[in-house]
Amino acid sequence: MMSIKHFLRHSAAVAAMCSVSFLACGVAACSDDDGAVPSVPPPGGEATAYITRVLDFMPAVGQFTNASPEYEEGDTQETMNQKVLAAIGHNNRSMISLGGYGGYVTVGFDHTIENKPGLRDFRVLGNAFHAASNPDPDAPVGGSCEPGIIRVAYDKNKNGQPDEDEWYEIAGSVHEDPAQEPWYQLAADYGNDVNLYTDYEITYYRPAQEPETDEEKQQYIRWTDNQGNSGYKVKNAFHSQPYFPQWFEGDELTFRGTCLPQNGIDESGQGSYYVLYKFRYGYADNETNTNDESSIDIDWAVNDKGQKVHLPGVDFIMIYTGVNQENGWLGECSTEISGVEDLHILGEEIPTRE
Numbered sequence: 001m002m003s004i005k006h007f008l009r010h011s012a013a014v015a016a017m018c019s020v021s022f023l024a025c026g027v028a029a030c031s032d033d034d035g036a037v038p039s040v041p042p043p044g045g046e047a048t049a050y051i052t053r054v055l056d057f058m059p060a061v062g063q064f065t066n067a068s069p070e071y072e073e074g075d076t077q078e079t080m081n082q083k084v085l086a087a088i089g090h091n092n093r094s095m096i097s098l099g100g101y102g103g104y105v106t107v108g109f110d111h112t113i114e115n116k117p118g119l120r121d122f123r124v125l126g127n128a129f130h131a132a133s134n135p136d137p138d139a140p141v142g143g144s145c146e147p148g149i150i151r152v153a154y155d156k157n158k159n160g161q162p163d164e165d166e167w168y169e170i171a172g173s174v175h176e177d178p179a180q181e182p183w184y185q186l187a188a189d190y191g192n193d194v195n196l197y198t199d200y201e202i203t204y205y206r207p208a209q210e211p212e213t214d215e216e217k218q219q220y221i222r223w224t225d226n227q228g229n230s231g232y233k234v235k236n237a238f239h240s241q242p243y244f245p246q247w248f249e250g251d252e253l254t255f256r257g258t259c260l261p262q263n264g265i266d267e268s269g270q271g272s273y274y275v276l277y278k279f280r281y282g283y284a285d286n287e288t289n290t291n292d293e294s295s296i297d298i299d300w301a302v303n304d305k306g307q308k309v310h311l312p313g314v315d316f317i318m319i320y321t322g323v324n325q326e327n328g329w330l331g332e333c334s335t336e337i338s339g340v341e342d343l344h345i346l347g348e349e350i351p352t353r354e
């Protein structure tokens with residue numbers, strides 16, 4: 001069984017918008033971070049537009065977990081955080097994967113990203129792309145869109161940490177209304193779960209051993225959720241490393257948060273061409289990095305009642321995989337992140353949505 005510390009930490013780190021204490025998130029950040037460094041511009045120096053701190057990283061089960069970044073024998077939470085910083089900090093633009101639903105990363109900056117009125121304020125870089133040749137010519141825009149939900153914290157008490165009462169979620173397009181997505185009916189007809197869950201919870205169970213036979217690979221890692229669903233994460237032919245995060249010591253890994261509609265559809269009908277459709281706006285790893293919809297206005301933040309809040313800026317950003325779906329040979333929907341950019345420091349003016 002997990003220790004209570006681990007339970008609290010990983011159940012609350014991706015905390016539900018409504019019901020969950022953010023306490024453990026703050027605890028995790030305190031214990032794993034490089035000290036309480038307030039997020040203010042460096043005295044006499046120039047603030048950088050990029051991630052300068054990684055406070056926490058816990059991917060869910062996934063085919064890139066323990067690979068991006070690579071887990072090596074002896075690694076701890078602290079050394080994994082350092083590897084994540086080396087990958088996505090300081091404009092390095094390498095890649096990390098958050099694994100399946102709930103996996104997350106929490107990052108910080110050397111200054112407060114200002115919330116400028118009428119403008120988007122930061123961009124989250126991922127590896128989303130659009131399909132080159134969807135067999136359905138009339139289909140909406142899609143490809144590899146694996147949306148991560150974004151949460152932001154303003155360091156109100158200036159202690160250099162994101163405290164439990166400082167987090168807010170960015171309300172993307174389906175936070176407002178899933179039925180407005182152009183692929184909504186397509187996905188519903190395909191049999192996807194197109195509901196939005198604001199209090200979703202999933203638990204992954206550590207496998208007793210790595211699988212050898214095909215049957216064992218099909219029933220590799222068991223999961224259950226609080227909607228009455230359960231299943232197995234499959235080990236595929238492409239990635240042979242363990243898919244359960246190896247530096248995590250518990251046997252049960254629980255994540256809570258908002259869960260988005262399933263956006264993946266096999267357009268070939270034969271399991272060969274999966275299209276993961278694009279959400280309209282407000283998520284990470286959902287739009288190409290050069291498109292304005294990969295950027296976020298801090299004024300889209302909402303409280304746990306879904307009401308808009310106004311923050312002067314943000315010091316911390318957390319991103320977690322927002323969809324729980326397996327897409328055949330492609331594997332699980334997993335958000336990838338390669339960096340975060342402060343648009344104001346870069347001098348980019350991108351208007352918010354109407």
Ligand SMILES: [Ca+2]
Binds near residue numbers: 114116118121299
């Ligand atoms: Ca703004």
Ligand SMILES: [Ca+2]
Binds near residue numbers: 154155157162163166
């Ligand atoms: Ca704080």
Ligand SMILES: [Ca+2]
Binds near residue numbers: 126128144335
């Ligand atoms: Ca991706």
